[in-house]
Amino acid sequence: MAVKEEEFNFAKNDKFNTAMIPGKFARAMRTCKIWQFIRFVIINIKMIIVVGKSH
Amino acid sequence: MARLVVLGGGVAGHTAATFAADWLGKEHEVVVVTPNSKWNWIPSNIWVGVGGMTKEDVTFDLAPVYEKAGITYKQAKAVSINPEGNGSTDKSFVTIEFTGQGKAGQSEEITFDYLINATGPKLNFGATPGLGEGSNLGEFTVSVCTADHADHAAHELKKVMDKMRKGERQKILVGTGHGMCTCQGAAFEYIFNIEHEIRKAGLRDMADIQWISNESFMGDFGMGGLHMKVGGYVVSSRIFTESLFAERGVNYITGAHVNKVEKGKVTYELLDGSIGEETFDFSMLIPPFAGVGLKAYNKAGEDITDTVFAPNGFMKVDANYTPKPYEEWKASDWPRTYQNPTYKNLFAAGIAFAPPHIISKPMKSPNGTMINPTPPRTGMPSGIMGKAVAHSVCDLIKHGPSAHLHEASMAEMGAACVASAGKGWLDGQAAAMTVYPVVPDFDKYPGTGRDTDYTFGEIGLAGHWIKHILHYLFIYKAKLKPFWKVIPE
Ligand SMILES: Cc1cc2nc3c(=O)[nH]c(=O)nc-3n(C[C@H](O)[C@H](O)[C@H](O)COP(=O)(O)OP(=O)(O)OC[C@H]3O[C@@H](n4cnc5c(N)ncnc54)[C@H](O)[C@@H]3O)c2cc1C
Numbered sequence: 001m002a003v004k005e006e007e008f009n010f011a012k013n014d015k016f017n018t019a020m021i022p023g024k025f026a027r028a029m030r031t032c033k034i035w036q037f038i039r040f041v042i043i044n045i046k047m048i049i050v051v052g053k054s055h
Numbered sequence: 056m057a058r059l060v061v062l063g064g065g066v067a068g069h070t071a072a073t074f075a076a077d078w079l080g081k082e083h084e085v086v087v088v089t090p091n092s093k094w095n096w097i098p099s100n101i102w103v104g105v106g107g108m109t110k111e112d113v114t115f116d117l118a119p120v121y122e123k124a125g126i127t128y129k130q131a132k133a134v135s136i137n138p139e140g141n142g143s144t145d146k147s148f149v150t151i152e153f154t155g156q157g158k159a160g161q162s163e164e165i166t167f168d169y170l171i172n173a174t175g176p177k178l179n180f181g182a183t184p185g186l187g188e189g190s191n192l193g194e195f196t197v198s199v200c201t202a203d204h205a206d207h208a209a210h211e212l213k214k215v216m217d218k219m220r221k222g223e224r225q226k227i228l229v230g231t232g233h234g235m236c237t238c239q240g241a242a243f244e245y246i247f248n249i250e251h252e253i254r255k256a257g258l259r260d261m262a263d264i265q266w267i268s269n270e271s272f273m274g275d276f277g278m279g280g281l282h283m284k285v286g287g288y289v290v291s292s293r294i295f296t297e298s299l300f301a302e303r304g305v306n307y308i309t310g311a312h313v314n315k316v317e318k319g320k321v322t323y324e325l326l327d328g329s330i331g332e333e334t335f336d337f338s339m340l341i342p343p344f345a346g347v348g349l350k351a352y353n354k355a356g357e358d359i360t361d362t363v364f365a366p367n368g369f370m371k372v373d374a375n376y377t378p379k380p381y382e383e384w385k386a387s388d389w390p391r392t393y394q395n396p397t398y399k400n401l402f403a404a405g406i407a408f409a410p411p412h413i414i415s416k417p418m419k420s421p422n423g424t425m426i427n428p429t430p431p432r433t434g435m436p437s438g439i440m441g442k443a444v445a446h447s448v449c450d451l452i453k454h455g456p457s458a459h460l461h462e463a464s465m466a467e468m469g470a471a472c473v474a475s476a477g478k479g480w481l482d483g484q485a486a487a488m489t490v491y492p493v494v495p496d497f498d499k500y501p502g503t504g505r506d507t508d509y510t511f512g513e514i515g516l517a518g519h520w521i522k523h524i525l526h527y528l529f530i531y532k533a534k535l536k537p538f539w540k541v542i543p544e
Contacts, residue, residue: 009304019301020294027302030515031482040517043487047471047521050489050509051543054439054468 057083057452060149060167062133062349064089064117066097066434067405068173069533070441070544076124077540078449086165087121090132090154094120094533095202098434099526101244103205104339105212105252107478110202113526120534130155131163133174135350136363138398142356147400169448172370172403173441176344179233185316186232186342195316196232196338199245208339212249215337219253219261225336228321230267232340234312234426237277239268240433242341243296244475250303251477251484259304265333266300266307267340269426271326271418273297273309277428279415281490282503283511289503295512299476299486308333310418312426313340328421344406344429346370362397369409371395372402376411384412386466386496393444394460402444405437414494434529435470436493438544439463466494469509473522476514485518 006023009016022030029035059079061072064087076085093114102108121128131151138147146166153161178200180187187193197208215225229246231239246266253262274280274292281292300307310326320334346368353359364370374390388411395401403409410430418427443463450458469491476484489511495504503510532542 006302009301012304013306015297015307016301016304020298021302022298030484033481033516036516036520039513039515040520043513043517043521046509046511047487047489050469050471050491051435053491053509054435054470055543 057168058086058166059083059169059171059448059452060086060088060165061171061173062088062149063173063175063405063407064091064094065173065175065405065437067175067407067437067441068171069094070438071171071173071404071445072126073124073535074442074540075445075449076126078445079452081125083452084127085125086127086129086167088129088131088133088149088151088165089117090130092117092130092155093202096526096530096533097200098522100199100202100205101241101248101475102478103202104197104199104208104245105248105478106209107248107252110206114202115530115534124535129153129163129165132347133349134162135352136170136401137352137354138363138401139354141352141354145354147398167400169400169451170402171441171444171448172349172401172407173405174347174349175406177347177368178342179345180342182235182343182345183233183313183316186313186340193316195318196340198342199241199339200341211337212252216253216256216258218336219258222261224261224263226263226265226334228265228267228333228335228338228340230308230311230340231269231428232313232316233343234269234324234424235429236269236341236343237429237431238341238344239270239276239428240431240472240474242266242268242339245339246305247299247303247476248478250305251479255479255482264303264305265335266305267311267313267321267323267333268307268309269311270428271310271416271426273300273307275415275428277413277415277431278490278493279495279504281505281510282507284507285511285513289507292512295486295514299514310426312420312424316340324420324422324424324426326418326420326426346407346409363395363401365409367409370401370403370407371397372408374409374411376409381417386464386492386494386498388412389464389466389494391462391464392447392460393440393463394447399456402448404440404444406432408440430494432465433470433472435472435544436463436465436468439468442544464494466492466496468492473518473525475519475522478519478523480520480523481516483519483523484514484516485522486512486514487518487521488512
């Protein structure tokens with residue numbers, strides 16, 4: 001069976017082997033425009049709260 | 056009429072000077088002494104360094120902005136401070152040496168009522184043999200610390216990518232150039248922006264990309280790492296950082312003190328005392344930071360530099376500098392008002408103040424070499440400090456010496472930080488993070504030292520959008536365009 005592309009790096013060295021590597025779905029969500037727009041709004045709200053607490 | 060002199064027109068100094076000029080109005084004078092004619096939005100130098108932006112995109116002329124704000128602008132570098140005056144005057148003054156405005160090389164003494172030292176770091180390339188001389192970058196590696204450096208880095212990177220196109224495999228080495236560096240975040244951004252560009256160009260198989268850092272573990276970032284709440288778990292930044300490196304196939308070496316740089320090769324010592332070598336075709340190594348080397352003299356003309364400044368050249372402020380073991384470090388060691396304890400009319404803000412100690416756990420190799428990151432003082436805390444200090448000085452000028460001083464402790468403020476991992480409106484990525492507080496407080500937050508409700512991080516396109524929007528927003532603010540004051544630091 002062919003190696004899944006996102007799992008290829010596990011075999012490269014011992015450090016990578018014990019790391020947490022995102023799978024296909026997690027990677028796709030990182031550049032999914034609709035999901036990222038929602039995250040954009042949420043991250044901004046979170047950052048504004050921290051900025052507000054810091055001034 | 057009182058005079059405030061601000062040394063340095065970077066993040067902290069520009070914030071301090073522009074707010075002070077606005078709050079003080081025409082009744083009092085604000086003078087800025089800074090050696091460059093241009094303001095630089097330093098975080099975007101990363102994109103200049105991969106050819107994604109130009110030098111002009113990240114800089115603008117300071118003179119028209121200061122003219123609009125009613126600020127007296129001296130394109131010069133400060134050389135020394137006489138807080139008690141000298142034999143002929145009781146008034147405090149600073150000696151400056153012009154670098155432009157047609158007076159390059161000439162000296163001037165500027166008297167002041169209050170002084171804010173926001174001179175940032177000396178890029179101490181000279182600390183590592185081969186990395187450079189003094190504050191000048193050497194010939195073997197590149198840097199992204201200034202817009203000019205980043206522009207040069209982009210040209211060198213292009214050459215390396217051209218070689219890959221011709222079928223020559225290339226080795227890229229990015230990280231810290233000394234055991235006592237800070238600013239790992241900038242190197243982290245640069246390595247992933249390079250990886251992103253190389254992948255986009257279809258050349259990823261032709262590049263070996265290697266990270267080298269003085270952090271004892273991945274994700275330390277000079278803050279002892281951080282813990283974030285993700286998917287119901289509270290997780291160390293180490294897990295996330297190692298994950299990104301593994302995902303992108305970037306090898307890493309941690310706990311490394313680079314002690315020599317030669318053409319195409321670095322030598323380093325590791326925390327276990329062993330010595331290693333890494334070769335490279337292209338390398339960007341962050342230099343260690345030091346104070347810019349200002350001197351101080353008393354009325355009699357005696358050198359009092361070690362009274363005003365710490366041995367690393369940063370200005371002493373209201374921190375607790377008593378040496379003590381790591382276990383006894385407290386959040387309360389960190390300064391609140393940034394006022395010099397000896398001379399109450401001197402303040403420091405941004406990188407220019409002397410931290411009481413590092414934040415990460417101190418580490419030493421068996422050979423006695425200190426290998427640990429020094430504390431980061433990123434843009435947001437630097438801006439907040441600049442504003443708080445300007446506020447204090449304005450109140451002192453308006454209400455007299457008993458005025459309340461404003462506070463901005465790094466142990467009580469958070470920081471929002473967006474670390475780019477590749478540029479592109481549709482395919483870019485960045486790690487958007489907040490940390491609260493910057494300096495961990497284990498008395499208040501036992502366990503992680505931080506409030507995990509306000510400490511988070513995630514990577515994605517949204518982070519890139521935020522980073523890119525912040526680029527425009529902060530340049531807009533620094534140019535003092537309408538409503539600049541409502542944009543937070
Ligand atoms: C490549 C890179 C990327 C970064 N990315 C980020 C990021 O994404 N987010 C973030 O929060 N932070 C980032 N930082 C850190 C951020 O740039 C600093 O925290 C911030 O610039 C510190 O502000 P400062 O005012 O203390 O120093 P600076 O902004 O460096 O300003 C110091 C000023 O003092 C002037 N000066 C020097 N010597 C003298 C002298 N003798 N007399 C008078 N003036 C003098 C300098 O010319 C300069 O204008 C990055 C840093 C680098 C190098």
